[in-house]
Amino acid sequence: MSFAVPPTRTAAVVRQLRNEIVTGELPPGTLIKDGELAARLGVSITPVREAIAQLSVEGLIDIAPNRTRHVTRVTQKNALELIDVMGVLAGAGFEWGVDNLTETHLDLLRRRQREFVEALREGNVLAAGAAGADFSTIVILASGNRELQSMVDLVVARTTRILAMTAESDLWNTWITGHEAIIRLLEAGDNRGAVQRYRQIYVDFRARVEAFLFD
Structure with a gap:
């Protein structure tokens, strides 16, 4: 019989805060206070501080020289970069x-x-994002390069946070149609065509994000 091992307190806090940031519950610029977070989540200060350090590495929380912490603010430049x-790393x-x-x-x-399409249909953005990311992960891990996947995971988390797309966002269509085309190409044995189509997703996605967010 299989069962899920409960995460550490730090992992649980990381997951909770990451979800709140990605969904926009904690908007850009929100001041992060250790004591308030610890009280709200029912944990001690230590796992909160460790979680903040982890989310800082992921680029979701900015730590200023005076040690104040804020949810990372969004700019056109860092979104497109x-x-x-992500396109370079995941494409490779x-x-x-x-x-x-x-x-x-x-x-x-x-x-x-x-799962990706069904989660969007149900309005579950977090589940959709996870299923969409797993689509790429399956192929990347087949390369045997787990270090690359770790780097992709960090960039995906930051990009998802910056976009904060709703289930109704038209931006998801770039991934839906791209994935479907890739599956057809792989089924036909056209691996090179599948790679080209995968890279094209990022080209199309970048153009649509630029127009959608910053027009």
């Missing part, structure tokens, strides 16, 4: 992993795509 970096991982995919991997890709 993050998408560029996808290219390295695509030739190692098996039918089992393809089944997982199809399943994640169904």
Whole structure:
């Protein structure tokens, strides 16, 4: 019988704060106070401080020289730069992993795509983001380069936070149609075409984000 091992208090606080930041419950510029967070979450100061340090590494919380902490503010420059970096890293991982995919991997890709679309239909942005990210992760991990996946995870978290898309956002369509096209190409044995289509997702996504957020 399998069961989920409860996370550490620090991991639980990281997860809670990350979700609040990504969903916009903690808006950009929000002042982060250790004592208030600890009281609200029912934990001691130590896991709160450790969680803040982790989220600072992820780029979700800014720590000023005077040690005050705020939820990272959004600018056009850092939004587009993050998408560029994510495209380079994930694109490399996808290219390295695509030739190692098996039918089992393809089944997982199809399943994640169904979960992605269904989560959006239900309005569950966090679940949709996780399923969408897992679609890429399946291929990147097939490359055997786990260090690259760790780097992609950090950039994805920061990019998701910056966009804070609702379930109704038209931006999701870039990923939905891109994933479906990739699956068709992989099923046809066109791995090079799948890599090109994957890279095109980031080109299209960047253009739509630029117009959507900063027009």
